[in-house]
Amino acid sequence: MKKLRTLLYLQNQSRYQSIRTVSVASDSIKPFDEIPGISKVPIIGGLHHFLPYVGTIGYKGNFHDLVKTLHKRYGTVVRLEGIAPRATLLVLFEPQHFEQVYKAEEYNPLRPGFETIEYYREVLRKGRFGGYFGLMSAQGPQWRDFRTKVNPALLKPKLVKIYAPVLGEIAEEMVERITRLSKEGNYLKDNFDLEITKWSLESLALVSLGTRLGCLQDNLKEDHPARQLIKCANDIFELSFKLEFLPSLWKYIATPNFKKLMKTYDLQWDISAMYIEEAKKLAKERGSDAPEEDKSILEKLIAIDERVAILMANEMLLAGIDTVSFTITSILYHLATNQPAQDKLREEIQAGESRRYLRACMKESLRIWAVVPSNLRRTSKEHVVAGYRVPVGIDVIAP
Template identity: 55%
Template sequence: MKANVVTSRYVLPAVLQNVYQRPSLRLYTSPATQASSSSVQAKPLSEIPGLSSLPIIGPLHHFLPVVYRAEDPNPLRPGFESMVNYKTKDNMTVADGVFGLTILQGAQWRQFRTKVNPALLKPKLVKLYAPALEGIAKDMVERLTKLSYDYLENNFDVEMTKFSLESIGLVGLGSRLGALGDDMTDDHPARKLMKCAKDILQLSFKLEVGLSPWRYISTPTYRKLMRTVDTQWEVSKVFIGEARKQITERGHDIPEEEKSIIEKLLAIDEKVAISMANEMLLAGIDTVAFATTNLLYRLGTNPKAQDKLREEILSGDNNRRYLRACLKEALRLNPVVSANLRHTAKDHYVAGYHIPKGVDVVAPNEYLSKLEKYYPQPTEFIPERWLVEKTHPLYYGNAHPMVTLPFGFGVRSCIGRRIAELEIELLVATLVKDYLIRWEGPPLKIVTRIMNKMEKPYNFRFDRIN
């Protein structure tokens, strides 16, 4: 069956439509429409409205996702096919059959997720890691405000990557990595991990766009990806081994709620710990760096919101509701990933159409989140929409709950959300407390590959307040 394709100005949807060589679909329905389990008079996939509605976007402005609500208990989310190929068909040996959440599917994914959930989803994790992560935030602010603006214009993304690596390294590998120092040579472990995370995303994107000869023969790009994956595993293994040594040398057990993520993962299996550490490095470095930069940009271009946030921080209010609202609003406008994707594991009957098993369903949440019908003044940065009463016209709850999903949906939502939010909030709070953030230049440009990416220059200015 021929897929019904909607053209997009973004690169990501094109990848999702073509690379996996199976039918793709952007599926939405109005809030009043319910998914039906009946196949009576259901129209086929090929008859779902396409480009005739509007140029470029097709019928997207009329629809909302429902298949996600009725998804399988083990939802399928395609992606990183080249890494799947390496770790399965090409017998990646270092992992010894232990694969992470990024590439696992179905029952295997659920089994692994069930193993690691207790280590990463406890609310008390925030309390456990906050002091150490706040220390990293303070070190980062001190470093950031000493660097020249000429340097930051072209390297702000590099500095944010160092910050996110240092933070996620503490959580996933059990120690500070030294990423914020000035002595990071090319063979420094932190430098290697930064390069691995970046190269894995870039190489995967390159391999999975367009022709895919690597599926049949080993190409140079494919072999480079394999070497990069192996390097990341080996470097992580060294840190995990050091963490295990420190735990052993401690000589006594501690209460479960005081155990670190790495200690809990090591209690399961060392390879599970290494695999999960690599997952956190792959998913947590560029994502946190992007989200942090995004929020700083929004504050730098919205001085009233920044002043209000500073008042909250200086008041000592530990709830920091306005800070969290600012982060939600920044991610509504520019999420790390512009769309969410599922691969249907069963047939669905939606709005009178039959959506068969084996179709990629794409929800372009970034696009939907900027529609007037869901959010008044949709392109404006208004954190208050996340705080006002339900009767207020700006109230975020007036939008369909599936419109804005920066951390995904359901059981396949981001497992590291609590830690990621904590890292971002601590850095922004530390910076805003003592510095005025300004943006001096044209609007920041963002392009989409697998993830959203900002284009240089970065026109930030940081002025000490007192």
């Protein structure tokens, strides 16, 4: 079976390679620099386009506003050159164009996107990580190696059954809390996102560490480690966007936002390391004789590679908080604004059926509002996309 999968993969690569070769031979192929996009000037490149008020694009506070402006101004294929600190970006708005690049790239992809965390782990705190790469920063074979180690502990369907009872208890606590808070003035109106994020972290900690953090308790102060962990995750994604997708000089000088981000990475690591160490102690007290089905993801990964286990748990507490809370908020919003769908889903759940409609609601919600705003690959070979030649080393992004 493994040989068959390998053969099919190689055939697929050969097919896309032949398509690309034929296309390159055509006289109609236009050079990369003819792709519509921002102009450059000496020294500052294309930075002037992003100046507030006077720039053709202006300052954009979030990714969605940025790509919306690019699409409206330049069309479905957009070139962004000379914008420090990123490599040249090619923004593709048509799914079939990105699919072409995605499928023709290598089995071990280059997925740039968190260059600041790469710097933090591989330069600033190199001694701490010792050459280990997590899913957020690993590239190519390193990513494949890490993924191979963690997949057995993460991708088993029976994990859902193991955690379902306690996750159900956490969900019931959350429903009771939301119901109570909804009667207390405008608190929930102003803090719904925070409350959902608390639930997200509490659930993630159970799955990744095998323990609860107490995020749903009343009067959780801002200096509580769980609240700090939530703030760290929010700050990291906000600062990463400003440094990596908007013009920035952080690769040349330590800008204020860069310094703040490095300190935030340190704080996030220290807090998550504290929780991970507590979970390790609990696991040790329970002993190695505990049934395999009762072990947390952290325990399972420690048996494989302790450093991988710690790094994976850290990334779950970083990247998982926002993605889980965003997903559930999106689903709740779309159900709240679609009464027929809400009624149908309630009937299915009360009837104890197969949850097919629930899965459909989840998929449709994620289709409308994707958790990740884009997908990105750095080209390791030449491509021809929409009639343009795309060279090696271009960051191709699909918003």
